[in-house]
Amino acid sequence: MSSYQAPLTDIRFALHDVLGVETLFQHLGKDEVGRDLIDAVLEEGARFNETVLAPLNRVGDEVGCSFDKATGAVTTPPGFREAYRQYVEAGWPSLNAPVEYGGQGLPHAIGMAMKEMIDAANLAWGNFPLLSHGAVEALLHHGNDWQREMFLKPLVDGRWTGTMCLTEPHCGTDLGLLKTRATPQDDGSYRINGTKIFITAGEHDFTDNIVHLVLARLPDAPEGSRGISLFVVPKLEVGEDGSTGAPNGVRCGAIEHKMGIHGSATCVLNLDDARGWLVGEPNRGLMAMFTMMNSARVAVGVQGLGLADRAYQNALAYSRERLQMRSLSGPKCPEKAADPIIVHPDVRRMLLTCKALTEGGRVLACFAGTLVDTISHAPDAVERQRADDLLGFLTPIIKGCLTEWGVECTYNAMQCYGGHGYIAEHGMEQLARDARITTLYEGTTGIQALDLMGRKTIQLKAAGLKAFLAMVEEFCSAYGDDPEMSAFVAPLREKAVEWEQLTRDIAQRAAADPEEIGAASWDYMFYSGYVTLAYWWARSVAAARKSGQTEQFRQSKLETARFYFARILPRTLAHKAAIEAGAAPLMALDADAFG
Structure with a gap:
């Protein structure tokens, strides 16, 4: 059976050290939301998820929901309903909702961290309150006064x-x-x-x-x-x-x-x-529904992140304990019958891949939360528009990449267990099965890629990409003369230039052949995702150096960033080559000739 411990140290690092949310919240007029309050909310959220939701995860998988055909009623797994009662009594449904409708009005960046914990603890349970948030957003922005009065309050307090x-x-x-x-x-x-x-x-x-x-x-x-x-x-x-x-x-x-x-x-x-x-x-229903859908897409991306983290935690613990063979460079634990499998390079490859994608993805998801807060509360219209451009551009990357990385990480984690990962006892195969849906609902990976390439980049003239590249250039300029950051700044700056040129090339080819958009989209989304995470890893290294974290923590961030730049960022080379191959290899074969 898999276990879960909320990664509070890393969540705090992402929010406080990398993103500087306390300063941002003050800028947005939320002076009351200081570090003590944020940490208290996170700690209480961790307690709820670790002690209430996580123990029900396997129960939900084994028992499932039951359906009464005669009445149309659905009964949830044992413990699920009681957990929801505790969730409501603790005030979690109202965490980010507007105060005027009974909400607590806390920033969405905090809610994003809470959601990751829920999804890691018990993804299936987390689906029940998931879309209430989107319904609140849709009614808040598009409903009339009566609809907001009648439906928002019971949605916010969790009664509905x-x-x-x-x-x-x-x-x-x-x-x-x-x-x-x-x-x-x-x-x-x-x-x-x-x-x-x-x-x-x-x-x-x-x-x-x-x-x-x-x-x-x-x-x-x-x-x-x-x-x-x-x-x-x-x-x-x-x-x-x-x-x-x-x-x-x-x-x-x-x-x-x-x-x-x-x-x-x-x-x-x-x-x-x-x-x-x-x-x-x-x-005009699609416009209103997209308010809800975009919120849900980011939320599903966070589901991939949560599952990846839980899988990584368990695979890491197992790899430290499981004894098998000796290290190729000589015994590391000569007093034992064999070395723990974490000494083997391929196991480390899988673990470091999970660690790099999860910790980098966590900063990206929390950053998306700060953009929602900025759109809602920034005093300047230009700042709000820039945040909206950025969030629109990053949403398909978050949904598409974090869910696909969630699948990759849960399968890597299961692989660390060998045959033990394939049986139900350790709970890893459940995480792998649960992760698979995240790439499908709220728009498949291909749909996210088309949205990113077709609408967010070509149709909107790459407004979000330009805003993100400006952030990259600002960071690279700030650390360009820092010798300790050169290993990250130089390749990041090079990828930013390449990203911009690649985008121009696709747009030019698409002007002559619209199929080029669909042909490039999947690879373009992953190329964008890997460069986006490279930026956040570079930011994380810089933030770790200045933080009050332990030396072990800072060293862990540095070495994981080095791994990311050396072993994962090069994946962009394959995606670039596929994009440059164009639409012809995909479209040449007649449909009847497939088989």
């Missing part, structure tokens, strides 16, 4: 949870094909009819009511994605005064049987004359 209802049986990412219909009523509401699939936490026993945000078409809607509207549809009827009544025509028709996250209910929802209310403008 939220979902996002997009996909239908006949369409996945291409939402322009959806068929769910919304018919206007005399009282200003709508009757919603249709079927939605893959709805995370669409039904459960945590709360009485669930707030579904549903995409549907009005009777006179134009075809395609321009004819989609967004509706708020509660599981139970909600009166003008906020009281709940009879069931509202939303029924769970089935739950999916899945490769992993067995403790998370993935539902088919049937809407039969369900009463709902239009959110935002007619036929």
